[in-house]
Amino acid sequence: NAGVTQTPKFRILKIGQSMTLQCTQDMNHNYMYWYRQDPGMGLKLIYYSVGAGITDKGEVPNGYNVSRSTTEDFPLRLELAAPSQTSVYFCASKKGPTHSPLHFGNGTRLTVT
């Protein structure tokens, strides 16, 4: 079972470049999330989606965009990358709104220099 798959695993960007972090899940989960994790800071929610065509901002959405055209895919777009976006990004999904745990991808380590 693939679960939640993120690509790429690593990426180095120059300031001002753009990129898309890919996330796909094969569990038919409606709920999908993007978190970023900075050293010693836990996980902070960037964007989430409760189903295809529906997205909403989390705690730290500035500098990011998302789309959810299918149940399986939830890409995260970085426009005009900044050093403050250097982080590890995790995509996660779950089956329902409550009483179901998040399933995480293995993360994308992004460095902006």
Next chain:
Amino acid sequence: EDKVVQSPLSLVVHEGDTVTLNCSYEVTNFRSLLWYKQEKKAPTFLFMLTSSGIEKKSGRLSSILDKKELFSILNITATQTGDSAVYLCAVQGNTPLVFGKGTRLSVIA
């Protein structure tokens, strides 16, 4: 604003010790509290707690929730070097899961 506070932030113990990790929270319309273990990559799910006083147990790990005092503890008995990881606590209320900063546990032989 929903908040999760974990303590201690880091902990070093010897193999065989028992450890207790703490998680306190403030959340609107509490639904569940979850514990995750994170080694080098993605967090992996340990427990979900929804009711006070009912212990969840898996091998040497156990956890309990106190909804009146708004906290949970995660116990690990007879620690092993493989238990070294960051342990994350998260709560679910009206908003998506809110995570604490984690407790970094180091178990030395």
